[in-house]
Amino acid sequence: MDLGTLFEFAVARHPQFDALVQGDKRFTYKELNMEIDKAAAGLQAMGVGQGDRVVLVLKNRYEMVVLYWAIQKLGAVFTPVNFRLTQEEIKYCIQDADAKAVIYEQVSEASVLEAVKDIQLLRISVQGALGADITYEELREKECGKLASPNIRVDDVCLMLYTSGTTGRPKGVPRSHKNEYGAAVAHIIQNQYEVQESTLGVMPLYHTMGMRSLLSMAFLNGKLVMTPDYGPQAVLEILEQEKISCVYLVPTIYHDLVYHADFDQYNLSSLKKLGYAGAAMTEVLTEEIFKKFNPSVFINHYGSSEVYTFSYCNYLHKKAGCAGKAGFHQNLRVVIPDPDGGSAPHDIVPAGVPGEIIVDLRTSEAFEGYWNRPDATKKAIRDGWYFTGDMGMLDEDGDLFVLGRLDDTIISCGENIHPLEVEDVIAKHPKVAEVAVAGLPDARFGELVTAFVVPKDPALTVEELDHYCKESNQLSNFKRPRKYVLISEIPKSPVGKILRRKLRNGEYEEMTMKRESVS
Structure with missing residues (x-):
């Protein structure tokens, strides 16, 4: 079943249910479908057809949702990219995708036009951006006759996401209607969603997490509330006003919410189902979320753009930070790690031993390979398995714990040390707001375990941190940081992933207080 048809089924079921909200704009399913058909007919009249890639450089606004469904009805390929990208990065993605059209707004206008x-x-502008062949408003009012519906197959590509490119040029991840349908069904089941849920459209629609929120709400006749400009107070206000029932967010946003000074002033009793993904969550934050939200469902979801679900855990009250068991459509293994791509699916490590996480590709959620990148496809896909590049470990119960990226592993004095296990200890210190651990080159140790700490209390000292780690019974001495750096902010990607390479490269702002190495 193609996605556009599934959306029309939802419209037929409950045409008067709220579908999309942004500020004072509200669309029922019937009203949203009319807006979508106008946009689709306008795009078709401008020459956008089946299989064409349409690059969008927009914030999370209602027009982007309308255009998503319009593009699905045309059988074209929705190709969103981060609106914060530089002009060179945008140019690369547009050329790599061989795009038929680009859609942009004021915030991305200068970069896109250059x-x-x-x-x-074809250049299409939104929200008053200049330099376009046609504006969104003109597009939807264009006289173009009846929309011609193409013959769309389930294996046709409907979406192309570009990976963040932390290890080089971004890679296009083509996903079919079948892939996206499978991922949406898995998301609904794993997060225990029901008909007429409501959620935030805060996770970027150029990211797999944003797409899951969009599709799951549509299939369940739910309500999606868009937030073009993120801010924790604005999010708290929307959660209360719109009686949001479920959210799917990165840990950074949860951190912003639960530690907001006015958190207790908001009535969030409607919010019962929480999910997170995209980055690790500390035990401290997990406990705070249980305490302040008291959710009926709290899920850690682990996956990727390439294969939506790897695993999920819905018993975080018993195992904070656990990634749980393989997902609804999935099977996984942990194998001997080899950064050069020499591992094989049968090189399985025992329970309790770290290795690389690999997942079975016999799932409706899985892509078939990268766009124009046979080299990357060959490295990632081997013998029917996707090699994630993530380090993990299965415990004695068969539960997965994700330890970080394969290339984030610190090798100090010949020992493998995984940043997350060190971060989890330091994060429990009452004067620590955030922490990230990375390995810095060192003549003696090979790599020096280094903790980059954002203080919650300005009185925090290096000596205090080191004493805390020494006294901890959760951290072996060889894993203890040998250097602490107090910084103002942890560098992160737009979806909250810690960018350890920036820490290793010195791309951070130190606090104006004494820093020391320890022995």
């Missing part, structure tokens, strides 16, 4: 100045493609 990126496409020598490229022939």
